[in-house]
Amino acid sequence: MKKKLLFIGGLIVISPLLFSFCGFYVSKADGTLKNKTSQVILVRDGNKSVITMYNDFKGDTKDFAMVVPVPVVLRKDDIKVVDQSIFQKLNDYSSPRLVEYWDQNPCYDNETMMDKSVSPQASLNEIVVRGYGNVKKKESVKIEAQYIVGEYDILILSAKESSGLKNWLNENGYKIPANAEEVLDPYIKSNLKFFVVKVNEKEKQKLNNNFLRPIQISFNSPKFMLPIRLGMANADGDQDLIVYAFTRKGRIESTNYRNVDIVSNKNIPLFVQKNFGAFYGNLFTNQWDKENKSVAFLEYAWNVTPINQMKCDPCVGNPPTEQDLVQSGVWWLGNKDWNDYSDVDNEEMDNGSKNVHFTRLHFRYNRKSFAQDLMFQVTPNKQNYQARYIITHPATGDLNCASGKKYLQDLKQRRKKELMELASLTGTNINNWQDEATAKNEEVTNVTVQYATLLPDVKKETENKETMPAGIVLFGVAMLGAAGLMRWKGII
Amino acid sequence: MFLLKLFKDARYFQIVFQCIFLGYGIYFLHWHNENWLYTTYFIICLVTQGIAEWFFGKKDIPFLKRFKSGIPSVLISAFGLSLLLKTNEVGVAIFAAAVTIASKYILRINGKHVFNPSALGIVVALLLTGKAWISPGQWGSGAVILFGVMSLGFIVTTRVQKLDVSLAFLGTFTVLIFIRQIIYLGWPMDHFIQSISTGSLLIFSFFMITDPKTIPNHTVVRIIWSAAIAAAAFYLTAFKFMNGAPIFVLVLAQPLVPILDKFFKAKNFEWGSSKTYTPEEKNFLQIIYSRSIM
Numbered sequence: 001m002k003k004k005l006l007f008i009g010g011l012i013v014i015s016p017l018l019f020s021f022c023g024f025y026v027s028k029a030d031g032t033l034k035n036k037t038s039q040v041i042l043v044r045d046g047n048k049s050v051i052t053m054y055n056d057f058k059g060d061t062k063d064f065a066m067v068v069p070v071p072v073v074l075r076k077d078d079i080k081v082v083d084q085s086i087f088q089k090l091n092d093y094s095s096p097r098l099v100e101y102w103d104q105n106p107c108y109d110n111e112t113m114m115d116k117s118v119s120p121q122a123s124l125n126e127i128v129v130r131g132y133g134n135v136k137k138k139e140s141v142k143i144e145a146q147y148i149v150g151e152y153d154i155l156i157l158s159a160k161e162s163s164g165l166k167n168w169l170n171e172n173g174y175k176i177p178a179n180a181e182e183v184l185d186p187y188i189k190s191n192l193k194f195f196v197v198k199v200n201e202k203e204k205q206k207l208n209n210n211f212l213r214p215i216q217i218s219f220n221s222p223k224f225m226l227p228i229r230l231g232m233a234n235a236d237g238d239q240d241l242i243v244y245a246f247t248r249k250g251r252i253e254s255t256n257y258r259n260v261d262i263v264s265n266k267n268i269p270l271f272v273q274k275n276f277g278a279f280y281g282n283l284f285t286n287q288w289d290k291e292n293k294s295v296a297f298l299e300y301a302w303n304v305t306p307i308n309q310m311k312c313d314p315c316v317g318n319p320p321t322e323q324d325l326v327q328s329g330v331w332w333l334g335n336k337d338w339n340d341y342s343d344v345d346n347e348e349m350d351n352g353s354k355n356v357h358f359t360r361l362h363f364r365y366n367r368k369s370f371a372q373d374l375m376f377q378v379t380p381n382k383q384n385y386q387a388r389y390i391i392t393h394p395a396t397g398d399l400n401c402a403s404g405k406k407y408l409q410d411l412k413q414r415r416k417k418e419l420m421e422l423a424s425l426t427g428t429n430i431n432n433w434q435d436e437a438t439a440k441n442e443e444v445t446n447v448t449v450q451y452a453t454l455l456p457d458v459k460k461e462t463e464n465k466e467t468m469p470a471g472i473v474l475f476g477v478a479m480l481g482a483a484g485l486m487r488w489k490g491i492i
Numbered sequence: 493m494f495l496l497k498l499f500k501d502a503r504y505f506q507i508v509f510q511c512i513f514l515g516y517g518i519y520f521l522h523w524h525n526e527n528w529l530y531t532t533y534f535i536i537c538l539v540t541q542g543i544a545e546w547f548f549g550k551k552d553i554p555f556l557k558r559f560k561s562g563i564p565s566v567l568i569s570a571f572g573l574s575l576l577l578k579t580n581e582v583g584v585a586i587f588a589a590a591v592t593i594a595s596k597y598i599l600r601i602n603g604k605h606v607f608n609p610s611a612l613g614i615v616v617a618l619l620l621t622g623k624a625w626i627s628p629g630q631w632g633s634g635a636v637i638l639f640g641v642m643s644l645g646f647i648v649t650t651r652v653q654k655l656d657v658s659l660a661f662l663g664t665f666t667v668l669i670f671i672r673q674i675i676y677l678g679w680p681m682d683h684f685i686q687s688i689s690t691g692s693l694l695i696f697s698f699f700m701i702t703d704p705k706t707i708p709n710h711t712v713v714r715i716i717w718s719a720a721i722a723a724a725a726f727y728l729t730a731f732k733f734m735n736g737a738p739i740f741v742l743v744l745a746q747p748l749v750p751i752l753d754k755f756f757k758a759k760n761f762e763w764g765s766s767k768t769y770t771p772e773e774k775n776f777l778q779i780i781y782s783r784s785i786m
Contacts, residue, residue, distance in 0.1 A: 189677045257629050
């Protein structure tokens with residue numbers, strides 16, 4: 001990263017590390033993730049898991065219902081409702097980021113340089129099974145437990161066979177799609193229980209707000225997984241899932257899908273700033289296609305232990321505080337009296353028992369590419385990672401000195417590279433960016449280095465490039481053919 | 493000369509194929525961030541081999557000759573580590589590689605090393621350091637890989653006539669998973685296929701469990717031994733949700749091999765380079781050799 005910045009004409013004098021302070025946050029782009037996006041917080045240590053499910057159900061709360069397979073019968077203490085804002089915080093903090101750098105004018109050296117970050121904004125929807133009716137008890141379905149938690153009525157069901165469960169759910173107004181049986185059967189036989197949620201209208205009215213809070217469940221089980229197959233039963237097409245995971249040891253990774261770091265630290269054209277959301281959306285789709293879809297993309301991984309100072313470089317949102325982490329279910333930070341400052345100087349924090357590692361995984365799943373539920377493991381991998389894209393503002397002012405001319409030459413080359421990078425990252429034809437590139441808001445007055453001027457050149461070069469692989473293959477075939485012929489004729 | 497060696501000694505095949513897998517991982521699955529790790533494994537394996545050979549080797553043969561003849565095995569072990577064991581720390585990588593090679597010299601019974609070197613290195617590094625891990629999902633599960641590894645592994649194992657171990661292991665494991673997932677739980681077929689087409693499982697069955705020095709000599713015993721490993725690995729995978737179960741089970745099962753060999757006598761295995769060929773075989777190899785360099 002540092003190397004790359006220095007390479008750009010050696011114009012940048014301040015190392016990006018200086019910008020490691022967080023919260024320099026300008027604006028939010030909209031609409032990056034075109035698909036339905038669900039969000040889950042996973043906290044895992046040893047055999048204990050805490051899962052928090054985001055709920056952005058809009059509409060009549062009477063219609064809300066949710067079915068989640070869980071490995072054990074949960075006790076009332078294991079179920080909580082938490083503050084909805086925690087998801088927004090975690091998303092803002094860990095989203096892919098755009099970093100800005102300013103070139104200095106080589107003819108003067110008093111220009112200042114700044115660094116800002118922008119994050120694309122996800123639209124957040126939870127997969128819900130709609131419909132609700134009166135609860136009746138049926139033989140093949142056993143109600144293991146029944147609680148009221150916050151604004152929710154919660155039932156924990158176990159079943160002997162899937163058709164009974166399916167009928168029970170349908171009769172009670174949980175409209176289970178027809179092909180859900182394919183999934184319910186294996187779940188029942190794996191001895192999973194069903195955590196069934198609807199809204200308790202009385203409790204809801206007491207709260208006096210118009211949204212549903214996320215539900216957090218915790219349990220002990222060697223299984224570290226997220227059941228996505230039930231969600232697929234009623235959704236066609238691709239669904240996005242963002243997993244925010246917290247562990248004591250290090251990153252989490254998928255054990256039954258390939259883990260891929262989303263491409264990062266790339267220099268892209270300045271105009272992407274105006275539509276970073278769309279850029280990242282395209283980039284994600286393109287990378288997802290390239291990696292054959294059945295993958296878990298890593299978008300962020302960092303040690304966010306509350307005492308750890310540097311949490312991102314740069315940050316797009318405030319890092320989660322200790323209280324945020326406890327809210328998310330990081331129980332090993334809990335049991336703390338917030339008014340007691342006696343442990344401020346306590347050294348015991350250093351032994352790693354209070355460590356928190358944050359992993360953000362992004363899945364885009366569909367029935368065809370994701371035949372299995374998501375299985376995870378906690379690894380001791382403590383390496384930091386972030387999806388980060390770089391734009392650089394050109395130097396302004398008079399560039400007529402000798403080094404100024406050299407700068408313009410370098411800038412031209414750099415911008416061509418940026419355009420090519422843009423096309424290859426997003427898998428889009430460079431022509432699609434014509435409007436953005438030609439928009440009249442260029443900071444540089446010199447026409448030769450404007451993106452619009454460079455675009456035709458880049459187009460030509462990319463077209464030539466496209467014919468290259470075919471050329472290599474043809475050449476290879478020809479060589480092999482020739483060798484075969486010579487061999488046949490006994491020449492070699 | 494190389495080709496003659498290739499036909500005589502299956503280890504060269506194994507090196508070539510493991511090299512292809514690692515290359516596939518680095519260039520297509522973006523493992524290139526870990527090039528430092530692979531380099532460390534190879535360097536430390538070779539260095540440990542040198543040191544161990546210097547102190548523990550047969551003194552009647554010149555050192556360089558001994559060292560040279562051991563290189564193929566060292567490379568196979570280093571590839572084994574590279575393909576399976578991940579870590580972020582150089583210290584852990586050095587430790588794993590050193591344990592891998594040292595175990596071949598220190599833990600020996602009846603002229604055979606007790607543990608498959610890389611399996612032991614992996615298990616020791618996982619259990620003792622806590623800073624290493626196995627990534628079962630690293631290969632993805634493209635069917636292409638399934639067939640690729642199968643056919644390549646097939647060739648390697650036929651060369652050492654130990655296909656029975658691979659097939660007994662893979663067959664038992666696959667059948668048990670099929671029974672559990674398809675017949676008992678009722679998952680659809682693609683769920684099952686994803687379970688068995690992980691590259692790590694296939695690499696284990698064709699390149700790790702097959703190590704001719706660490707399997708029972710007697711054919712029937714060998715097949716039962718290998719099927720038992722599969723059954724135990726299946727149990728740990730399906731019911732205890734353990735990752736990398738086959739490797740752990742293999743390491744636990746290997747100390748049984750000398751005992752089994754004691755009760756069930758059969759001819760000890762020798763690598764190709766020290767094998768004597770019948771005149772017909774020699775003739776055949778000679779023909780292949782001369783044709784292939786024409």
